[in-house]
Amino acid sequence: MTRENRPVRGFVPTPDRLVDHMVDLLFDGKAVAHEERLLDPGCGAGAFMKGVLRWSARTHSPLPHVTGIELDKQLARETASQLCSNPQVNVIQEDFLRTRPGEKYHYVIGNPPYVSILQLDEREKAEYKTLYRSATGRFDLYMLFFERALQILEPGGRLVFVTPEKFTYVDSASSLRALMRAYDVRKLELLPENVFGDLTTYPLVTVVENSKDRRPTSILNREGDEKTAALPRGGASWGPLLNGPKSDLKPRRMTNVLSRICDRVSCGIATGADEIFVFERNELPDDLHKFAWPTVAGRDLDPSKGRIETRSVMLIPYNAHGTLIPLEDLGPLRQYLMDPQVVARLLKRTCASRKPWYAFHENPAMSQILRPKILCKDIARQPAFWLDRSGETVPRHSVYYVVPKDESLLDPLCEYLNGKQARDWLIENCQRAANGFIRTQSNVLKRLPIPYELVTDTRNLIGPMLNPQRLHPMPTVLEMVA
Numbered sequence: 115m116t117r118e119n120r121p122v123r124g125f126v127p128t129p130d131r132l133v134d135h136m137v138d139l140l141f142d143g144k145a146v147a148h149e150e151r152l153l154d155p156g157c158g159a160g161a162f163m164k165g166v167l168r169w170s171a172r173t174h175s176p177l178p179h180v181t182g183i184e185l186d187k188q189l190a191r192e193t194a195s196q197l198c199s200n201p202q203v204n205v206i207q208e209d210f211l212r213t214r215p216g217e218k219y220h221y222v223i224g225n226p227p228y229v230s231i232l233q234l235d236e237r238e239k240a241e242y243k244t245l246y247r248s249a250t251g252r253f254d255l256y257m258l259f260f261e262r263a264l265q266i267l268e269p270g271g272r273l274v275f276v277t278p279e280k281f282t283y284v285d286s287a288s289s290l291r292a293l294m295r296a297y298d299v300r301k302l303e304l305l306p307e308n309v310f311g312d313l314t315t316y317p318l319v320t321v322v323e324n325s326k327d328r329r330p331t332s333i334l335n336r337e338g339d340e341k342t343a344a345l346p347r348g349g350a351s352w353g354p355l356l357n358g359p360k361s362d363l364k365p366r367r368m369t370n371v372l373s374r375i376c377d378r379v380s381c382g383i384a385t386g387a388d389e390i391f392v393f394e395r396n397e398l399p400d401d402l403h404k405f406a407w408p409t410v411a412g413r414d415l416d417p418s419k420g421r422i423e424t425r426s427v428m429l430i431p432y433n434a435h436g437t438l439i440p441l442e443d444l445g446p447l448r449q450y451l452m453d454p455q456v457v458a459r460l461l462k463r464t465c466a467s468r469k470p471w472y473a474f475h476e477n478p479a480m481s482q483i484l485r486p487k488i489l490c491k492d493i494a495r496q497p498a499f500w501l502d503r504s505g506e507t508v509p510r511h512s513v514y515y516v517v518p519k520d521e522s523l524l525d526p527l528c529e530y531l532n533g534k535q536a537r538d539w540l541i542e543n544c545q546r547a548a549n550g551f552i553r554t555q556s557n558v559l560k561r562l563p564i565p566y567e568l569v570t571d572t573r574n575l576i577g578p579m580l581n582p583q584r585l586h587p588m589p590t591v592l593e594m595v596a
């Protein structure tokens with residue numbers, strides 16, 4: 115089997131232009147000695163080793179000892195047969211993450227594998243957690259490559275990696291960021307999204323020196339603007355330094371964060387089979403209307419319209435407290451759900467093995483969902499928020515909803531969320547999706563600073579404001595069972 119048709123976990127070759135740029139960053143005009151050692155961990159087909167050979171030929175510089183480490187036997191063999199006729203070059207087939215660190219290197223360069231924790235089995239996860247400080251939360255193998263590579267960097271040595279930018283801001287990489295702050299992070303270069311073709315990784319080149327100096331880091335953003343700045347201490351996110359305009363939210367004028375003034379900041383309902391539960395209103399059989407609630411998906415929220423407009427409805431077999439209604443109490447909805455094709459589709463969902471076959475994929479928090487609230491899309495070009503004043507609209511999984519404790523905050527909060535300050539903060543702090551869009555996540559929304567002026571009466575923030583009487587009466591089903 116050839117490499118072309120045999121999947122190698124985490125194999126993504128680096129284009130030569132990027133390799134040459136990174137090799138220039140690695141040597142940075144320094145005089146390199148024959149005796150020095152350079153490592154390419156996860157060398158794959160040897161893109162960086164070939165780049166170093168090109169650099170040496172082009173600049174008439176001595177070639178250091180170049181070692182590639184590759185896990186995949188066939189790749190290692192092929193790369194060795196191509197490059198190891200040069201006595202300065204060596205390819206070792208081994209697991210970079212599981213071999214005890216021995217030799218140290220003056221230079222480390224590479225494109226480590228992007229393999230998320232979701233692709234690791236339980237044994238691997240447990241083992242990495244014992245070996246690496248950076249193996250926390252939803253870690254990725256490239257983060258562990260960083261940790262190990264920094265451990266084996268000679269004093270004064272230099273490392274250049276291209277990786278996804280995600281480690282600069284996700285919570286699960288805070289240990290890695292803290293660890294990197296013990297080194298001199300010289301440069302962060304955000305690369306165009308399409309450097310790796312169709313694979314959108316939001317690539318970032320990181321240059322680190324093993325030095326006691328803590329000089330400001332040079333940061334190049336995707337628009338090509340360069341600045342120098344001190345990275346935040348400890349494991350704090352580097353996102354605000356890297357992304358977008360500098361938000362002018364002033365911490366001293368903030369009294370709160372969104373989660374503290376809300377009863378809920380969450381993703382909408384995941385049914386696991388929207389094609390069964392969601393209808394166009396005019397296509398819904400008459401006898402099912404009493405089980406139906408207006409519903410919005412992210413695509414229904416149109417930034418050019420301030421109002422929520424939807425023609426879709428969701429059939430909800432839950433009561434106002436979010437309890438699944440027994441099938442025998444569902445009347446015509448029971449009849450619809452019992453259709454053999456509907457049953458077959460619902461049973462295909464992964465959740466069907468652990469809950470009643472007609473339950474939603476996730477239990478819906480109906481008592482919160484049916485309150486006056488603010489909605490936003492999960493993925494958007496710009497953050498934007500819509501008001502659901504009646505509380506009747508049911509957000510689907512592609513919509514986030516925000517339920518303020520104090521209903522009188524609905525308007526000012528929505529206005530604040532749609533304002534420049536909150537928008538800039540969200541652009542700086544949210545993850546990137548494809549094509550420059552941002553991905554809203556509840557853990558980021560919850561941290562959004564709220565200005566002092568917005569929350570004047572803190573008595574309103576003490577407890578949940580839910581008053582079941584105030585709920586829009588959920589027709590029939592809710593009256594029947596609640």
Ligand SMILES: C[S@@+](CC[C@H](N)C(=O)[O-])C[C@H]1O[C@@H](n2cnc3c(N)ncnc32)[C@H](O)[C@@H]1O
Binds near residue numbers: 158
């Ligand atoms: C993103 S690819 C980069 C390949 C090459 N360096 C390049 O830039 O073209 C990462 C490589 O790391 C290898 N790899 C994955 N896990 C590894 C491990 N634990 N030890 C050594 N190599 C590994 C993969 O087989 C793959 O070839």
